[in-house]
Every structure is written in C-alpha cells, then in structure tokens.
Amino acid sequence: MSERELRLCVISFGFLHAEPPIEADLIIDLREYKDPHIDPALREMTARDQAVVDTVLRTPGIADQITGLAFHAHLELTEGFDVTIAAGCSGGRHRAPVVAEQVAAAVRAYGWPVDVFHRDLDKPVVNR
Template sequence: MPVVRIQSFGYLHADPPTAHLVIDLRQHFRDPHVSPELRHMTAHDEPVRTTVLNTAGITDLVNATAAAVTAFLSGPSAGQVTVADGCAGGRHRAPVFAMELADRLRRAGLTVELEHRDLDKPVVQR
C-alpha cells in the first residue's frame, strides 16, 4: 500500500509545499492565535487541540479529506499521495488538522508520514 504524506505549514512563512491536495484553513476556521492564552501554545498543547477540533466543520473536512485521499489511492496508477494543509502561522490549525487526518488514515490501515514544517517557528507577529 502506498504511503500518505501529510505536511502542515504556515502561509506566512513560505509558499505551500507541492501536494496532490492543498487545504487552506485560513479563511473558514477561527484562528487560536487571536486568543492571547493560546497564541504562544502549539498543536501539541491540549487547549489548542480542543479549540481547533471543536470548531464547526473541522471534523467534516478531515473526513472529506480522508475520502479524497482514499479516492486518489484507488486510482489505477496510485502511488504516494501528498496532502498539505496550511494556516497563517503553521502552529495551531494546520498541525492539529494534520494530526487528526493522520490518525483517521492510520485507523483505516494506511501508512502515514506526518511532518509539521512550521510548528516550531516563532509566533508570527500580525
């Protein structure tokens, strides 16, 4: 079975990586960065994960993205599938989404490589 590669990133750090699917989380989902108590936390902190995963639409988008990955993998010449998901700074929404998608795909029996390009970069000043 081919590998699914998931990479989270922040649009404010660099261009999106090349991927089969690029998911832009900036416009439709509230940014935890706007909450001073969450701003300097990352997706590794439970309050950030809870905030992102409780945002309306996130679970539906994870499920839809997992279905899209499965569709790519079912193609006649299926190889590795790459998903890139981005938010503004790459510390909150994108890595939480990527972790949730990776968990969902692993539970479905797929091999997943997960990378967070910008998670450990400094908070972007806006």
C-alpha cells in the same frame, strides 16, 4: 521483488512563513476557520498542547474537513496513487498541524501508512 507500499504524506505549514510545499497533490487552506492565535492564552501554544487541539476540533466545519480529506486520501490510495496533502493556516502552529494529525490518524484507521511533517510548527509566533 515486492511492490512499493503506497502511503499518505501530510504536511502542515503556515502561509505567512513561505509558499505551500511544492510536492503537495492537494493544498487545503484553513485560514477561513477561527484562529486560536487570537486568544492570548493560546497564542504561544502549539498543536502539541491539548488546549489548542480541543479548540481547533470544536471549530465549526473542521470535523467535516478532516473527514473529507481522510476519505479523499483513502480513495487515492485505493486507486493505487501515493498522495501528499498540505494543510496550511496562517502561522502553521495551530489549525494546520491539528488537522494534519487528525487526517493522519483517520487514514491510518483505514489501514494505510502515513508520514506527517510539520514544516512551521516550531517557528516563532508570527506577529500580526
């Protein structure tokens, strides 16, 4: 019988929809970073739109978060632990899913299998 394969699970979510996922080993709060929601041209878009991805990735500090999260996940996996990271922003449509996808890509580049779930990406825009 072969050993089970270790993997990373990355979950994006919005704090305004519900509590963070309880299965997360690490929760990162991205609400301190500039929210694309404030731009009327981006508000109805999601992380599936390149304009949102580009805007989030140009946000000062986001690249460092992505690098740090990916390295943390790689270390945990190397030590023999599955890891679940939950990235949250206000509505779960912009910052969190972009960061989740970027972390997933970076960890895949280390050679680890990754699952990505976007809990709130398809929920309506939160009016605030």
